[in-house]
Amino acid sequence: MSPEKFKVLVVDDDKEFVEAVKELLLRNSYDVVTAYSGNEALERASEDERVGLVLLDLVMPLMDGFTLLEKFQEIIPETTIIMVTGQGTVQTAVEAIKRGAKDFITKPFDKDILLNKLDMIRKAEELESKVSTLSVLLSEKYGFDNIISGSKLMKSVFERASAAAHSNAPVFIVGETGTGKELLAKAIHIRGERAGKPFMGINCGAIPRDLLESELFGYRKGAFTGAVRDHEGLFAAADKGTIFLDEIGEMPKELQVRLLRVLEEYKVRPIGHTQEISLDVRVIAASNHSIEDLKKTYLREDLFFRLAVIVIELPPLRERKGDIPLLIDHFINRFNNKYSKKVKGLSEGAFSSLYNYHFPGNIRELENLIEGILAVIPAGKNTITEKELKEHLLWQQPKGSEHQILALDRLEKFALEQALRECKGNKSKAADVLGISRDTLYRKLKQYGVE
Missing domain, CATH: 1.10.8.60 (Helicase, Ruva Protein; domain 3)
Incomplete structure (x- = not known):
C-alpha cells in the first residue's frame, strides 16, 4: 500500500477502550476510525479504502474476532490485522497467527509496545510500497516496451526474449556494439521471476586478466597480497538474481575453464577458500562477435554450448x-x-x-x-x-560499406600502435591503457601485423 494509506481501524465493544486507543493514536499522528461491532467494522473498512491496519478485539458479542478476521481477509485481504484480547493465552495467539493475523497483543498493554508494533508495521508497509513502485519504474525503464522499434526483425527478437524471460536457461545475446545488448538483458531480468533480485553486470574485456577471476568468483582475506578483507565476487552477489557477462569472448581461455565448471555445478569457490558455495543465479552472456567466430576463435566450444541454450541475435541499425x-x-x-x-x-x-x-x-x-x-x-x-x-559528426558521407570497414580498421590499428609507443612496448600496460585483455591485444596485434 502507499505510505498515505495507513488509517487504523479500532474494533472493540468496549467504548472506553476504543476512545483511549483512539486518543493515543491521534497524538502520535495516526488517522483513526472506530467501530463497536463486527458489522460496523465491515462497513467502515468498505467505506474507507485508506484503512491499512485493524486493531481487532477477539471477544465481542454477535460476531467474534476470529469470524471478523476471516471476513476481512475476504473483502480486504491486503489489510494488516492485530488481534487484541484480555484473555490471552499462547494457544490463542498461535491460532490468531495461523488464521492470518499479523500480531497479537493482550490487555492491558503498555502503550509503547502498541506504538512500536504499529510503527514497525507502517515502516514495513512503506518499504514494500517503495519496492513495488521501484519494480514498476524499472519495468518501465528496462522492459521490452522501452526498446524502441517497429521492425519485423525486432518483433521476433522481443518474442524470443519474452520467452527467455520466463525460463531460467542461460541466454546468449549476440549483436554489434551499440545495438542494446545490456538493455535487452535487463529487460529479460525485469520481466522474469527474478525481477527485484540483483542484476550484476561485468564487461569481461574491460577488466585486466589478473583481476577478472577475483571479480567474478571472489576471494578470502589473505588469499594474495592486497586481499585485506573478504570479497564475495559477482556470482555470489547475484545469487537469486542474474549475472550479465558482457563481451564474454574477451575472457581468457584459462578462466573460461573455471567458468564452465561454475555453470555445470552452479557452485563457486572463492580464491583462498577451501569450500564451495552453492549458487542460484541466471546467466546472460553477450558478445559483439558473430556466432561462428565465437565458436571457432573466442570461446571454448563446450563453454559456448553451455551458455548458448537460448541465442538472441540483435540486428544492427x-x-x-x-x-x-x-x-x-x-x-x-x-x-x-x-x-x-x-x-x-x-x-x-x-x-x-x-x-x-x-x-x-x-x-x-x-x-x-x-x-x-x-x-x-x-x-x-x-x-x-x-x-x-x-x-x-566526424564522418563523411560513405561511398560504401568497404570504405567504412577500412576506416575503422585503420583507426584500430593506429590505437594499438599508439598504445604500444606510449607504454614503450609493454604489452600488459598497453592492454590496460586500451581497456582490453591481453588475449584480445595479442589477437589484434596478430590481425593487423603490428610488432
Missing part, C-alpha cells in the same frame, strides 16, 4: 532503418526535456543524411549524436539541419 525515425523522435523528446530545448525534428536534408548513414556505432551512436546536438543548439531553434550534423 542499418538492417532496421525503419526504426531510425522512431529512435530520432524518442531521443529528441528525451533530450528536449534534459536540456530544456524545443526541437521538433530534422530538416529533410538532415534526415536523409542520417537515414543513409552506415551507423557503425548503431543506436548508441545515434543517441550520442542527438544528445550532442541538443546540448548546444540555440534555445530558439526547433529544427536540426545539415549544418548541425556537420558540426557534430
